[in-house]
Amino acid sequence: MINIHFFPSRRIALYMAKTFVLRSMAVLVALVLILQTLDLLGESGKILRQAGNGDSDLWYYVSLRFPQLVARFLPFSVLLGTLITLATMNQNSEIVSMKAAGISAHQIIAPLVLASFAIAALAFLFSETIVTRATAKLNDWQAVDYGPLAPGDGVAANAWVRAGDDLIRAGQVTGAGAGTRLHDVSLYDRAGGRLVAIVTAERARPAEGGWRLDEVERFDVVTTATTSAPSLVAARGVTPDQFTLADVRADEQDIVALSRSIDDLEAAGFPTDALKAGLWHKISGPLSAVLMPLLAAVAAFGLARSGQLFVRAVIGMGLGFAYFVVDNFALAMGNLGAYPPLLAAWAPFALFLLIGETVLIRTEE
Known part of the structure; x- marks a missing residue:
């Protein structure tokens, strides 16, 4: 009998969501720690070149740079976490068991998508409350070559x-x-x-x-x-x-402050298309985490013993990374004024939502 509910059973949904979130967060921690170490190695010479700077300034740099890395690579981590979760379940025949029980591909992915919405909401709040402030302080500090900067000075x-x-x-x-x-x-x-x-x-x-x-x-x-x-x-x-x-920089202001700055700039006669694209991307950027389970779902289906599991995982990873390439390209074109702000921020999301859904439907058939 076919399961007509959108989600699988409560136990299966919680199991899949918990596994997915834990693995995504583990990937995020490992990825950010590695990148932070490499970034600090590259910047430490510039920081310590300033007279009076020492170890405390290196840790201050880490405190400002770390939130940026978390926000930037969270969608990558969700992508990799989805691939690891689904590929492992496929390898252990858990996906086959769910399919045999009448659970559809959409029902298998649904708990991951719901968990991704929660991750996207947290990512948005994190970006608006912490990342914007850290970015503004870091840009101010870098503008004076990591030299002394009076507290509160912009x-x-x-x-x-x-x-x-x-x-x-x-x-x-x-x-x-x-x-x-x-x-x-x-x-x-x-x-x-x-x-x-x-x-x-x-x-x-x-x-x-x-x-x-x-x-x-x-x-x-x-x-x-x-x-x-x-x-x-x-x-x-x-x-x-x-x-x-x-x-005015979109990544230094929260969505409310940026909206006010755009209004002020328009009143002063400044071009604002690039900032409007950045404003919309403050929503579409964190929401990209919702796409990752859909794009990586191709790794969940197909028999593991057929030898195509690795190929499917590569395809899922390729779709995810293609989204980030297209998203950055569209945002760059929006900054140049070649794309309207709304199109620059949302077109990649809509395009890959359709691509992911098409792949999932074809897989289910």
């Missing part, structure tokens, strides 16, 4: 702002509002689209409706003469928000 690197015909570049932007400070400032004075002079300054702060530049040097393009001045007020009408908004 640092934007390489921010460009247009003021009429002129262009202003700030190597670093710290603070906010009236406390905004620019460092390593370059002002490109243009008239009629032609460069007239280049003004450089060590730092700048808001003053007199513009910016007071300190330790100024001005290079005249026509005469090639260089003049110096202790200070100069320039870029009148340019607000501090234009510099702090010029370097």
Whole structure:
């Protein structure tokens, strides 16, 4: 008699979900520890090169980098955990026993999909509450080459702002509002689209409706003469928000803050398609864990003694990794403006959902 319930028995569902979650988490821990070790070996020289940095700074780097690695490789771990779980069950004839009892392929995969939804929800919360903050702090620290950074200071690197015909570049932007400070400032004075002079300054702060530049040097393009001045007020009408908004990054803000930043950028006339793609990807990214059991399900079916179990596992792994390649490509095209934000974030998910379901239906037939 065919089992018409969506899930198998409660005992089988709990057994499969527990096995799947434990193996996925074991893979995640092993994978992240290896990658963290390799990453730390690559960055430790840069961190210790700064005077005053020591072992505590290495551990601080690990505390900021570890959440990023967990969030990035969680879907990979779910993929590998699914393959290990289903391949082992197939090898031990557990899948054959379930099929003989009238349990369909969809019912076999259902507990894994439900557990993946829980993993995706936890991944979303983890990313929004921990990963975004760690990423912002790490980017700030890396912007000053792992040097001293005052607590609470935000640092934007390489921010460009247009003021009429002129262009202003700030190597670093710290603070906010009236406390905004620019460092390593370059002002490109243009008239009629032609460069007239280049003004450089060590730092700048808001003053007199513009910016007071300190330790100024001005290079005249026509005469090639260089003049110096202790200070100069320039870029009148340019607000501090234009510099702090010029370097908004989707991975540094939670979904609510990013939505507000997008609204502010649109009001200021900045392009926002890349940030909108990043906003949607904050949902589709963690949700990719739900796809992994479906894409790896091909490893569950087919007789293990037929010699095709390894081939099926490779096919499942190939489908999973193909998803990540297509997802990164679509997100990159969205950042370039070639794809609409919604398409860039959700098209890979929809495509591989259909592919996984097609493979599963063909397998069941």
